[in-house]
Amino acid sequence: MRIILVSGPGSGREAYIKALREFGVAFDVSESLLDLSEMHNQVRCNGFIIDVPTLLRSGAADKAEANLLMDNFPVLRINYNASSGIRGIPSGRFSGTSGDLKTFILESCNSFPARSLRGTKRANKVLxxxxxxxxxxxxxxxxxxxxxxxxxxxxxxxxxxxxxxxxxxxxxxxxxxxxxxxxxxxxxxxxxxxxxxxxxxxxxxxxxxxxxxxxxxxxxxxxxxxx
CATH class of the missing domain: 2.40.10.220 (predicted glycosyltransferase like domains)
Structure with missing residues (x-):
């Protein structure tokens, strides 16, 4: 199982990485949705974790990319607060109902067949x-x-x-x-x-x-x- 974390630098990303390491799950880190599309297009994964502040700083095209992810993968939008820790909101039909990071990984991502981001992109063209x-x-x-x-x-x-x-x-x-x-x-x-x-x-x-x-x-x- 492989997860892709989308998060800019900061204490939030450090907390997410620490939690993923504790869960023993393989993961990659992308600093932005633009970086995700360019650098991780062919990586086969079982789900995405998206930092909410990183998503809010994104442009319209990147937010459209996030919607594509929600339509095709388990996605958990997460936020970090020093006092309350990591909190999540599952987004999309494959993401389950729990906002708990560990539950999202073990249930939603673990049961989802790995696929690549580029495999979700489709063209209505004639070949x-x-x-x-x-x-x-x-x-x-x-x-x-x-x-x-x-x-x-x-x-x-x-x-x-x-x-x-x-x-x-x-x-x-x-x-x-x-x-x-x-x-x-x-x-x-x-x-x-x-x-x-x-x-x-x-x-x-x-x-x-x-x-x-x-x-x-x-x-x-x-x-x-x-x-």
Whole structure:
């Protein structure tokens, strides 16, 4: 289990670090939400602890980043006072109801699967892809498709074929430099004919390479043009 603490320098951060060490939990420290996005984007963690004064000093873009965290991770907003100690407010659907730091870590974070911050960021952009049910199958098992949205951990792909949850797909993305097929697991299916829905499959990437994930992240953040 790994926790990321977001806190500027001061007595509060020292108290938080002391408590985390006493709990024996692995953790990283980020001085700001901006630093978090730039320096810890690929770190897989089980939750975030955010110092309230640090959050209040943040700009609008950083506060939007905090909202993204609350939507996708266990998050505890905490404050430190020399007389009353550390007090917390759980924030978001994964964070439980206890404001106690130890309870938050042992219950909310310990039960949450580790994921990276960049994996929560999704783009509603079109990539051209090939869906293959079996790498050893004939050409009839191959389907041309496009993404409706994607992240470094998966995406939703247009399809009118007969897929079911639990199927495996091997996906080749035309726009990626590394065109090694990405083994993926179908997590949900939207069948053709459902009102106001695109038909397709939502998949989880199982063996995406670092090069592929880095390039997808660049597409999402607009640092690399789609060609």
């Amino acid at each position: 051209n892809v090939i869906l293959n049910r079996d790498l050893n199958s004939p050409g009839s098992q191959i389907e041309k498709s496009v993404t409706l949205n994607f992240s470094t951990e998966g995406g939703f792909f247009f399809s009118v074929s007969n897929w079911k949850k639990g199927d495996y797909a091997w996906i080749v993305v035309k726009e990626l430099d590394d065109k090694t097929p990405i083994k993926s697991l179908v997590q949900w299916v939207v069948p053709w004919g459902r009102l106001n829905h695109f038909p397709g499959i939502g998949v989880q990437f199982l063996n995406i390479s670092n090069q592929q994930a880095d390039q997808i992240d660049e597409f999402i953040r607009g640092k690399k043009e789609l060609k």
